[in-house]
Amino acid sequence: MEAIQISDEFIKLGQALKLANLVSSGVEAKIVVQNGEVKVNGEVDTRRGRKLYPQDVFEYDGKQVTVIGE
Incomplete structure (x- = not known):
C-alpha cells in the first residue's frame, strides 16, 4: 500500500488523488469521484471535497x- 504525507490536519479527496499521482488534474479527479470510482475507507464516496x-x-x-x- 502506498502512502501520502500531509502537513495539515486534513486533505481533500481530489487533492489526495493528485498528490498520490492517481490522476493528472483536478478535472480528472472530479470525474472519477463523481462517477463513484473512488472508495474511502472501503466505501464509495462521490464527494471530491471529502476531508481525509x-x-x-x-x-x-x-x-x-x-x-x-x-
Missing part, C-alpha cells in the same frame, strides 16, 4: 493509499 485525515485509506484503479500525518 491521517489513517484514512482511499482507493482508485486498484491502488490503495493511506494518509499519514507529520
